[in-house]
Amino acid sequence: MTRLRAKHSRGCAGLLALGLVLAAGFTRADTPDLYRQSYALEAKGDYQAALGRMREVRKAAGASYFLSLRTGWLAYLAGDYETAEASYREAIKAKSGALEAKIGLTLVLYVAQRWKALETACKQVLAEDAMHPMARARLASSYYATGNYPDAAAIYRKLVSAFPGELDYQTGLGWALLRMGKGGEAQKLFYAVLAVSPDNPNALQGIAAK
Amino acid sequence: MTPAIGFVLFWLAGAVADEAEADPRAGAWDRSVQLQLDGDLAGAERIMTRGWGSTPDNYWVSLRLAYLALLQGRADEAIRRYQALRTRPEAEGDRDVVRGHGSALAAKGWQLVNGGSAAKARAQFRQALAVDPDNASAVQGLTLIAPPPLASPELWTGLVGHSLGVYRYLGFALYGNLSVPVQDWFVVRVAGRYVSSARASGRSALSFGGRRESPWTLDEAYLSLARSKGLWGGEIVGARSATTGQATLWGGAGRLRVGTFWGGQLEAVYLRASGWARNVQVLPALYYWPVAAVGLQAGARLTHDDRGDSASANAGVSLRLSPLALHLRGHLGEERWAFAFDGPSLASFDAVTSYGGSATLLWSASESWRLAVQGEGERLRAEGAIGYYWSASIGVQYSVR
Numbered sequence: 050m051t052r053l054r055a056k057h058s059r060g061c062a063g064l065l066a067l068g069l070v071l072a073a074g075f076t077r078a079d080t081p082d083l084y085r086q087s088y089a090l091e092a093k094g095d096y097q098a099a100l101g102r103m104r105e106v107r108k109a110a111g112a113s114y115f116l117s118l119r120t121g122w123l124a125y126l127a128g129d130y131e132t133a134e135a136s137y138r139e140a141i142k143a144k145s146g147a148l149e150a151k152i153g154l155t156l157v158l159y160v161a162q163r164w165k166a167l168e169t170a171c172k173q174v175l176a177e178d179a180m181h182p183m184a185r186a187r188l189a190s191s192y193y194a195t196g197n198y199p200d201a202a203a204i205y206r207k208l209v210s211a212f213p214g215e216l217d218y219q220t221g222l223g224w225a226l227l228r229m230g231k232g233g234e235a236q237k238l239f240y241a242v243l244a245v246s247p248d249n250p251n252a253l254q255g256i257a258a259k
Numbered sequence: 260m261t262p263a264i265g266f267v268l269f270w271l272a273g274a275v276a277d278e279a280e281a282d283p284r285a286g287a288w289d290r291s292v293q294l295q296l297d298g299d300l301a302g303a304e305r306i307m308t309r310g311w312g313s314t315p316d317n318y319w320v321s322l323r324l325a326y327l328a329l330l331q332g333r334a335d336e337a338i339r340r341y342q343a344l345r346t347r348p349e350a351e352g353d354r355d356v357v358r359g360h361g362s363a364l365a366a367k368g369w370q371l372v373n374g375g376s377a378a379k380a381r382a383q384f385r386q387a388l389a390v391d392p393d394n395a396s397a398v399q400g401l402t403l404i405a406p407p408p409l410a411s412p413e414l415w416t417g418l419v420g421h422s423l424g425v426y427r428y429l430g431f432a433l434y435g436n437l438s439v440p441v442q443d444w445f446v447v448r449v450a451g452r453y454v455s456s457a458r459a460s461g462r463s464a465l466s467f468g469g470r471r472e473s474p475w476t477l478d479e480a481y482l483s484l485a486r487s488k489g490l491w492g493g494e495i496v497g498a499r500s501a502t503t504g505q506a507t508l509w510g511g512a513g514r515l516r517v518g519t520f521w522g523g524q525l526e527a528v529y530l531r532a533s534g535w536a537r538n539v540q541v542l543p544a545l546y547y548w549p550v551a552a553v554g555l556q557a558g559a560r561l562t563h564d565d566r567g568d569s570a571s572a573n574a575g576v577s578l579r580l581s582p583l584a585l586h587l588r589g590h591l592g593e594e595r596w597a598f599a600f601d602g603p604s605l606a607s608f609d610a611v612t613s614y615g616g617s618a619t620l621l622w623s624a625s626e627s628w629r630l631a632v633q634g635e636g637e638r639l640r641a642e643g644a645i646g647y648y649w650s651a652s653i654g655v656q657y658s659v660r
Contacts, residue, residue, distance in 0.1 A: 165282070196286035199311070199319040206349065229288060229319055231355065 080110050087123070096127035114143040114150075121153050130161040148177060155187045167191040182208060186218060193225055201225040216242050220251035227255060284310040291323065300331050318349035322356060329363050334370055337363035361391025368400050373519065375488035377404045399551060407440040408627075408658035417633070417652025419454055423610060424644035428475075430456025432650060436602075448483040448496075450603060475503035481603045492516040494600060498530070500607045506532040508607055512540075512598050521547040524558075528598040530605075536565040538596045544573065552579050562595055569593035569611070582623040589616030593640075608648065610641035615648070629656040 087102035100123040107116055121136035134157050140150035151174045158167035171188035174181055185204050192201035205222035212218055223238035235255060242252040287310040294303040304327040311320045325340030341360035350356045368383035381404060387397035415434035420427070436450040454477040478501050485494035493515045500508040510530030517523055528540035544558025554577035562569045571592025578585045590597070591614045597606040606612055615637030622630045631654040639646040 192284075195282065195284075196289055197282075197284040197310075198288045199317045199323075200284060202319055203317055229323075230292070231319075231353075234353065 080106055083109070087119070091123065091126070096123050099123050100127055100129070100132075112139065112143075114140055114147070117143060118150055118153065121150070121157070125153070125157050125160070130157050133157040134161070148174060148181075151177075152181070152183060155184060159187050159190060162194065164191040164194045168195075182212060182215075186221070189221055189225075193221065193228075196228075198225045198228045202229065216246055216249060217251070220249065220255060223252070223255050227258060288323075295327070295330070300327055303327055304331070318344065318347050322353075322359070325363070326359055329359065329366060332366070332370075334363055334367040338367060357391050358394075361387045361394040362396065364390060365394050365396040365400060368397060372400060372404055373489050380404055381406065406660075407446070408660050409439070410659045411436075411438040411656060412659070413437070413654060413656040415631075415633070415652045415654035417650055419456060419648075419650040421456075421608075421639065421646060421648035423639055423641055423646030426646075427459045428456045429459045430454055432652065434602075434652070434654070445484050445486040448481070448485065448603075450479075450481040450483070452479040452604070453477070477502045477607065479605060479607070483603065487516075490517055490519060490522070496600065496603055498598070498603065498605060500605050502607060505609070506535045508532045508596070508605070510538075510598075512600065512603075514600050518546070521545075526598075526600065530596050530598070536595075538565070539563045540596075540598060542573065553577070554579070560590065560592075560594055560597065562593075562597075564595045566595065567611075569595065584621040584623075586619045586621075587616065588618075590614060606637065608637075608639060608641075610639040610644075610646065612637045612648075613640050614638050627658045627660060629658075630654070631656070 083102045083106045087099045087106075090096075090099035090102065100120065103116060103120045103123060107120075110116075117136045117140035121133045121140060124130070124133035124136055134154065137150050137154040137157060140147070141154065144150070151170060155167060155170045155174060158170055167187060168191040171184045171191065174184035175188065178184070185208055189201045189204035189208070192198070192204070202222060202225035205218055205225055208215065208218040209222050219238050219242050223235040223242070226232075226238070227235035239252040239255040242249050243256070246252070283306075287306050291303040291306040294300075294306065304324065307315075307320055307323055307327070311317055313324070315321050315324070321340060321344055325337050325344060328340060329337035338360070341356060341363050344350055344356050345360060364383055364387035368380045368387060371377075371380035371383055381401060384397040384400040384404075387394050388401075391397075413434075413436040415432070415436075417432050418429070419432045420429045422428070432452060432454045434450070434452045436448065438446055438448045440446045455474065456476070457474040480499045481496055483494055483496040486492070494513070496512045498508070498510050498512065502508075508530055509532070510528065512526065512528040514524060514526045523543070523545045526540070526542040526544070528538070528542075530538040530540075540560055540562050542558055542560045544556055546554060546556040548554045554575075556573075556575040556577075558573045560571045560573055562571075569592065571590045571594050573588070573590045575586065575588045577587075586601075588599075588601075590612075593611045593613055594606065595611055596608075597612060599605075615635070617633060617635040619631060619633040624630055633650070633652045633654065635648075635650045635652075637648040639648055
């Protein structure tokens with residue numbers, strides 16, 4: 050009886066070990082698939098589901114820089130700015146030298162219209178890459194939105210000079226000038242934009258606002 | 260307002276104030292503009308300097324500080340700021356910086372005008388026009404303080420007539436005037452008038468066909484020194500008037516003016532004809548140019564004369580619509596030997612002038628030539644007799660440059 054019990058016990062231990070091995074093998078095999086599924090869902094525009102897959106990955110494999118970065122991106126696409134901001138901040142914490150997470154954070158803060166936080170985030174990017182055009186443009190937006198038209202105009206003007214084909218920078222400068230009472234110069238910019246982009250809403254509104 | 264809404268508004272106001280406190284640049288432009296519109300220029304400037312400092316690198320903030328300095332009368336500072344701004348790449352194609360620079364230079368010109376430095380002011384106005392040829396203030400300044408001509412001879416001639424009771428007189432007048440500026444110190448003016456008149460027996464003073472008798476002549480001479488500097492201006496005149504059959508009239512007059520576009524002036528006159536009468540006149544007056552084209556003046560002439568004291572109200576209107584100018588003067592109330600600095604001239608009638616006036620129309624045909632016509636009329640009263648005086652003259656003035 051004792052021998053039988055011992056034999057049974059050995060058999061159970063073997064099954065448990067097999068189960069653990071199988072479980073571990075299943076997890077390792079499922080994470081790539083979850084990523085695969087997440088990409089496919091993102092491509093289909095189902096951002097919530099794509100984000101859900103990333104949450105499953107987090108449960109299964111724990112947090113990582115890339116997971117935080119992708120979660121931030123998908124949360125942004127899904128319109129969940131709170132999660133997006135938290136995820137980008139998590140990514141920044143994980144790799145403080147990485148620029149992309151900081152840029153991602155500026156995007157989220159920009160669409161969330163959190164202007165003062167955006168200003169700080171842009172300045173963090175520009176501290177590492179002073180000429181980063183996207184960070185400069187978003188900083189200009191934050192200045193404009195908080196009524197700091199002179200600094201917004203100063204940034205936009207340099208961007209227009211460096212990127213004459215980027216029409217948003219031209220309309221941004223136009224609006225900043227308009228707010229400072231320089232309607233004539235603003236009009237020139239808006240008309241220049243409309244000459245190449247006849248339905249540009251920013252330029253059309255600028256013309257109408259004069 | 261419910262307490263809840265009140266709380267929200269209070270909270271919002273606090274939040275905005277906190278944001279402005281935290282970031283002095285946030286909303287600074289709009290607040291500064293609003294303060295400017297409210298008339299608080301110093302406050303408008305303070306907001307900008309609080310955000311960007313007093314020597315900001317930002318082009319548009321510097322432009323605004325230059326403009327606010329100009330509005331507050333700090334022309335030198337505004338000129339410095341605009342000059343610095345014009346070297347910036349942002350200034351390319353910016354009309355505001357050009358206009359502002361021109362206005363600041365013109366403002367400095369006006370400060371020099373008010374300080375009495377006409378030559379420096381002219382240079383400043385020319386500089387303003389070199390920067391901005393459309394600067395109207397500089398054009399006005401240069402017009403106002405055009406370099407004085409070397410001399411301005413002036414000649415008038417015309418018909419004069421007067422009646423008193425049954426007597427009527429008709430004649431002609433010649434008048435000459437020469438003004439010579441002595442550097443920037445003062446202007447010397449020598450003037451003389453000659454009138455020859457005869458009693459006309461016709462019914463009308465305008466009748467030339469009637470027999471003339473009892474001719475009389477009048478000759479007057481004036482010497483004047485005038486000086487004007489900044490807010491102040493003054494003139495002294497010596498006068499002599501001799502009429503056939505009357506004692507020669509001698510005297511002097513002084514005028515003191517304070518102000519530019521508006522101000523006051525005081526005239527004092529002393530005239531004496533030996534064995535006949537002594538006459539003292541005081542004429543305080545105020546003047547005002549609400550716009551550059553219209554000038555108004557009002558005052559009173561108080562006369563103390565051995566033959567009787569009197570007071571009269573005086574008023575004048577000047578219209579300057581280049582190249583024409585019209586000057587209207589009038590008085591209501593009795594005057595004796597009324598002296599006028601414009602001219603100068605003296606109403607050397609033995610009679611009292613009860614009311615009257617003059618109209619002078621000037622046409623600046625060129626920078627050097629001016630043509631003029633003048634009409635004058637006065638109601639006379641003497642020893643119960645009533646009469647009128649009139650004159651119609653044409654004149655020409657030439658400025659030697």
